[in-house]
Amino acid sequence: MKNKFALLCIAVLLAVSSCSFTTKKFDTEGSDKDKILIELITYVIDQGHYDKRKIDNDFSKQVYDEFIESLDPMKRHFMQKDLKDFDQYKTEIDDQIKEKDISFFNLVYNRYQQRLEETKVFYNSILEEDFDLNSNQTINTDYENLEFVKNSKDLKKRWKKQLKFSIISNYYAAFDTQNALAEESDTVEIKSSEELKKEAIDQTRESIERYFSNSEDLRREDWFNLYVNTVVSQFDPHTAYLAPRDKDRFDISMSGKLEGIGARLQKLRDNVKIVEIISGGPAWRGKELEVGDLIMKVKQEDEEQAVNITGMRLDDAVELIKGPKGTKVTLTVKRVDGTFEDITLVRDVVEIEETYAKSTIIEKDESKFGFINLPKFYFNMNNYNERNAASDVEKEIKKLKASGVQGIAIDLRNNGGGSLSTVVEMAGLFIDKGPVVQVKDKDGNVEVLKDKKKGTIWDGPLVILVNELSASASEILAAAMQDYKRAIILGSRQTYGKGTVQNVANLNRWMRSNSLGDMGALKLTTQKFYRVSGGSTQLKGVESDVTVPDRYSFIDIGERDYKNPLPYDKIREADYEVWTGYEDLENIVKASQNRMDSHEQISLIEEQAKWIKTQRDKNDFPLNFQAYKQLMEENDAQAKKFDSLNDYKNSLTFKSLPSEIKAFETDEALKDKRENWHNNLQKDIYVEEAVSVLQDLRQHTKNFKLAEASTQN
Structure with missing residues (x-):
């Protein structure tokens, strides 16, 4: 696994000139977008990369290992029988790339979705079991070197261990906090060990539910983008595919500017919560929105009906809320006190001051x-x-x-x-x-x-x-x-x-006609x-x-x-x-x-x-x-x-x-x-x-x- 600290540092040096190699045009009529994307990206890399690597069996093995690891880093979904099915492609991915064949991705993606659904079913039953916090078990968190389990029975045992580790961690944090507060005041309510244990289990359940909720928010195209990035990152650590929304985020991170209402949003179960009001933006100037407000509906100025965003994935909700400078948007918000209010804002350029x-x-x-x-x-x-x-x-x-x-x-x-x-x-x-x-x-x-x-x-x-x-x-x-x-x-x-x-090469420039939508960009x-x-x-x-x-x-x-x-x-x-x-x-x-x-x-x-x-x-x-x-x-x-x-x-x-x-x-x-x-x-x-x-x-x-x-x- 690539080290986490390195990934946090988005090290980039961009030249503003465009790629100058000879252009080829790609037809999209009757084509599969995923296959066109693979062909397009490999073409651009072949033509423009500084030190392009040979796409061979070694390349294939690395894509294979890293894609599976990126999907299941803690090895709590796939089993050895899954890997046995995947292994047929271990040295075939290079050939598939050349042939615009995505069989490997389809197999792994579909199996992963299946395993997600299966684990979603049994994690709750595990949390209902009695957890003995006085056992002599240990857990090893070096997941990178951990073997995949043999069968479903062993998978449930792994989940129970990992859930138990989370419960003990939460239990200790609550226990330690309670003791610290008790030393400062005689009026602190002292909870029993069983009460603390129940709270720890509930915290763990909430964390896992959030994990599955985030997974459910991802569409097939998001997982395919992950696969494409696994492929392109083999050429060097800084070559990356930017899907359209990722390209927008990248532009914002580079310029420190966006057009919208000036609020940072977060998914909270099925709701969209305001977690920060950005200084100088429309929301800040209007002084009506507050941190903690939940946005329930979004209405554009040229539309009669508001769109209910409850249960909507965060990216889609953000797309509705942000918009060009000068346009109006009306938000139906639920206040912390439970009251509802419609607030209309005029979108503007928002500067992210900390940039x-x-x-x-x-x-x-x-x-x-x-x-x-x-x-x-x-x-x-x-x-x-x-x-x-x-x-x-x-x-x-x-x-x-x-x-x-x-x-x-x-x-x-x-x-x-x-x-x-x-x-x-x-x-x-x-x-x-x-x-x-x-x-x-x-x-x-x-x-x-x-x-x-x-x-x-x-x-x-x-x-x-x-x-x-x-x-x-x-x-x-x-x-x-x-x-x-x-x-x-x-x-x-x-x-x-x-x-x-x-x-950053805009991939749409290579499209002769485009019935497939925005193809995104390649940072090369x-x-x-x-x-x-x-x-x-x-x-x-x-x-x-x-x-x-x-x-x-x-x-x-x-x-x-x-x-x-x-x-x-x-x-x-x-x-x-x-x-x-x-x-x-x-x-x-x-x-x-x-x-x-x-x-x-x-x-x-x-x-x-x-x-x-x-x-x-x-x-x-x-x-x-x-x-x-x-x-x-x-x-x-x-x-x-x-x-x-x-x-x-x-x-x-x-x-x-x-x-x-x-x-x-x-x-x-x-x-x-x-x-x-x-x-x-x-x-x-x-x-x-x-x-x-x-x-x-x-x-x-x-x-x-x-x-x-x-x-x-």
Whole structure:
């Protein structure tokens, strides 16, 4: 199973140019959409992928293993007799792909649906049985290396074990919470062990019901999309099929914008629940919808009847609720108090604020420093000239300069990438024209992407913060600033290690006629990128100048931990001139590393990271409550050792920029978000060290003229 942390980091680097290979047209008249999709995708990969892999028996075996694992990762549906039926296709999938044959998918999908229905029938009867929480059983949660069961009898035993593990976990959580509350107050109602056990069983039942409900919401096309993605991911970890709705979500994640009412929704049994109102959106401005409201019906302005969305799958409900800017939608909502109300909203462009760059002023020793957090290198895929990360960071720098900051730190931690053009443009804010990154295509052609604007926006001290989840475009910026000796890179031993470029190809452009509907898009790896110094960041990432551990330090998390990453290599160095604005850079780095190596908190962070690794590697758990309780208490005792990390406070003062303070007058939610952000920064030892490095750099930066402080933003 691909490591979960890596999957959480949506590492991407997108070039905005379209695929330039010769186009073939596909006919859809009388065709099966699934078969056309397979043919279309394999054609596009064959024509455009950077390092296309041979589709052979080994390829087939990997698709076989990964598709079955993706359907049944905990091995609680399929049995050995199912695998025996599937095995006939183990080395045939490559041939099926070439022949547009989806027999393997059909067999596995239909059998999976059958097994889902069967397990849905018996899990409730298992939960009605008596669970002995004092047995000496154990459970192994290394499901990847677990064998499939032989028969239905063994399958029920596996389910009972897994359900029992869930019950014990829920029981312990309730038991522990009750004890903690009882220590604080004499008025807490003490429930009996049987009452706690019943609650634990009910919680487990609710969780399993939610699991089956989510499975029922998925259509055959969703499962087929999963199969297609299993196929295309064999070429490299970042080539992926985007079904139409996935493409919409991808566009939103890249741009930080959507058109709708500005509310985050969640499926709650058969209902659609509002879980967040997005600041600045129509719902926020209208002040009528509230978190916790259930949306029961949706009526469009040009329709007479409202559509009842109770029981509808969430994706379909969202499609009805969102819509083009300027259009009206009427929602029938059920309030928390049980009353019903019709609310009409005018849809608008909603900006997801947490996507965008934000900055703050840090004060230390009567000096000011700027801090910019950049969650991703966002841009609008349909119109690059709209809001993007480069132009926003430029604006933030100008505001910080006007406030008189003496150095700037840019936080790229957990930044999974984004636009290639944007990162090239952003690098130009700090260097006086020159190459930023080199890209090589599948034919070996190398293009040097340059900052062509003479001059800089910021020529003062610069620090860049990274971690193991800083990927792709983040690595380009960090690598360029490191090669130019323009910034000190502070963070994990190395960044994520993704050195590839993707294009998003609209699959509909290859259709001669289309009676099958939207075919979606393919995110396709078309290039590799290289530092101006010639080395690839692929697998190796960017090594920090000042290395500090964090909670991910000992976890398999980067590109190198996938099964099929592209290899590391090097090309010729580009023609560039190292920045000479700093003096004594080597000793500044050494002083910072010494501070970090001797810091008590850093030693504790490293110890915690090692402990997290041992916890993640633990697979055997007792199904005896007393033994489980002892294990959890030991874990809690060990975890308490790291409580001081949460209590830590640095000596810095954080202040929002004047323009933002003015916005707080009308946006209480934004004010709360900024206060929470500042509170988190107050506990951040890495930010504290970044400021110390900026202080040192300030003393050794040549020709840097401090801007006059101004309140104009």
